[in-house]
Amino acid sequence: MAAGLRELARPLRDPADLDPLLERVGDARVVAIGEASHGTHEYYAWRAALTRRLLEERGFGLVAVEGDWPDCYRVNRSVKLRHGADDDPRDALDAFARWPTWMWANDDVVDFCRWLRGVNAARPADRRVGFYGLDVYSLWDSMHELVGWLREHEPEHVAKATLALACFEPFGEDGAEYAFATRFAPTTCEQTVVELLRHLCEERGRRAPADDPEAHLSAEMNAAVVAGAERYYRAMVGGSAESWNVRDVHMADTLDRLLEHSGGKAVVWEHNTHVGDARATDMARSGMVNVGQLLRERHGADDVVLVGLGSHRGGVIAGSEWGAQMQRMEVPAARPGSLEALLHEEVGEDALLVWSPRGPRPAALDRRLDHRAIGVVYRPQRERWGNYVPTVLGERYDAFLYLEHSRPLQPLHLERADEHVPPAAHAV
Template sequence: MSTDHDDVRALARPLRDEADLDPLLERIEDARIVAIGEASHGTHEYYAWRAALTRRLVAERGFRFVAVEGDWPDCYRVNRSVRLREGADEDPRDALDAFARWPTWMWANDDVVQFCRWLRAFNAARPEPDRIGFYGIDVYSLWDSMQGLVEWLREHEPQHVDTAMQALRCFEPFGEDGAEYAFASRFAPTSCEQAAVDLLRSMCQGRGREELEGDPESRFSAEQNAAVVVDAERYYRAMIRGSAESWNVRDVHMVDTLDRLLTHAGDKAVVWEHNTHIGDARATDMAGAGMTNVGQLLRERHGGDDVVLVGFGGHRGGVVAGESWGAQMERMPVPPARGGSLEALLHDAVGADALFVVPRGERPAWLDRRLDHRAIGVVYRPERERWGNYVPTVLGERYDAFLYLDDTSPLQPLHLERADEHVPLVSEAV
């Protein structure tokens, strides 16, 4: 073990301020996609360091947009604010405070507000076509996307309204209940799949003409809402058949959306998601369960030179989470990492915040050893630390770099969960 500790210390770099990210910027070089994770959805330090790295990528390396694990309609309101679009919220906080899908604290928190205010100020000095965007690439917003699309079509492309209304009428009997639709699609002879596909096909017809005559950004958003309807419908049907299939539908959707954004919004992207999506699934037990994820798909589609995957981890501290799906958020303690885990190794060897950049060539043995790596989702129960909350991980294969925080603290949410908040049906809690 002392050899492991020596090898860990030899690779560790101090992590005190933004300047300490220089070795990571050198590793990124000319990569087009930097995917930055988090070991929980409710830890201040993960969000703060992710924002610090993103600011440097935007200001120094010309990255063109940020894509996050959030719903398209909600994040598009934030996008309009940070890009200073006409009629948008002047303060991004107002756009973030409007988030109404549980868990709101993922994006409606002080750290994201601070970053988005910085991004708006950065954009204010740039011409409109060069402003940096902020987009949500998740799949949950079937009903919000459907309703937003119908409203947009009525104003801009009334020739497609009938097709959209056919899709809307198909989903209407289920209200906004994904579970009801999922079970109905299993036992009923038909589903809304064809209506959703027809809607997307009709949106894509004549796209070139509309882009020349109208607002390309606005129409892209409408098309993305149509794509969400198609994939969300597939996601809810897949949930009945198994969590691995629905997980894959979701992560493929997020990477498909990112690829469309790389064509539409610029060719260099920063991605913000949980480690479970960012870290390459092939370096965990996810692959054995038939699951892929964003990190794996990005490497497969774009190659290792164009993609840098950055993970996070922490030894102890605090987090914002719920004790069950849809439960009231609360601040919870995060106990010291269990013995034998990656986090325990880093704590014992370094005992301070540190940056690790995985060497491209020969590397120390501990990077190729399978170690338990803590993963806290929006649902967390500290008492399960002895047998749960960890993902077996080969660090050197899962990430290209890793930020270790020895002691962490909870996020500061903008508001408490609301009684009328929509709780989506999901097959996983990250």
């Protein structure tokens, strides 16, 4: 078993060492790249390095991340050099105001987005690579963005949008309060937002191509976020599996809309718990699906490559509880018997592991091993019994980047006093 892992592993020192993974990607349409935490420099740096090669050498045309649509669309406008957008993507990223801001407002993402803007500057406008958010949390931000866009471009829909906004206003832009209220109220805002989305989509189909089709896409995406967020907050009262599934289905649906809009290929940046196929973990027993599973089911395993990341020990940026101020925390050595401990013992250096879904492979890839997962909330003292997801590595991913030691990433700013904190349904 161990010799097989050593034989499979390839040293990982610079981006050229990613060649076997580029070969594995081949002509796949979607590459989803994970991370074992939202606060580790090396995960972001290696993910960016792989993405740069995919954009330059494999023709990928968009990056879709575990972030809110309105915030990421501002970054998208900057990296695409749109008129009136921020000249420096750092300014767009520094404006992120939903906890945990450090997920995207950090030096590693700034470096990547500045690089992407430079690449796009040398391309015609219709071939520029986009940067988009897939997540579902931005109900009120998306509602306000949508109303503003409709007032300028499609005033005939403003009344419906204003009606939807008015439905949520009594809850003070508090998703938890809305979720709590739906437990006792016989009606919700569901019908108003569904009607709004339906009218927007029908109108888009009837209209001739717009002067700015991506701006219209953004309006439609904001409407979809409102509909998805309403379902998500309502599902929170039904249990963690239900709300998790609403969120991940929304993210997969958003990616499909982006693929349809672009006609190209996508790189996805999310946590391992979203990227790695849920059927190869204990999530499946809890009735949970995730983005990686949905991508394989919808597009076929041959057209999707799932890449996991993990490390043996180091440091991370996280909060001690939901909504807490960020802090640098030590990540202790992986607990005995875990995937990371096995890789430390038998490989012992930064390494890339790529395997074929068919044919012989090391037995360790088919064993169920604990695989560390650090969310935006992290408590190192739980390492003995928590912070791990039982995983069959060879089924959960198509490749894995292992790191011996990791460091915390560098946030652009501390959390602000007026920062919005979404309801605590999931900590990843």
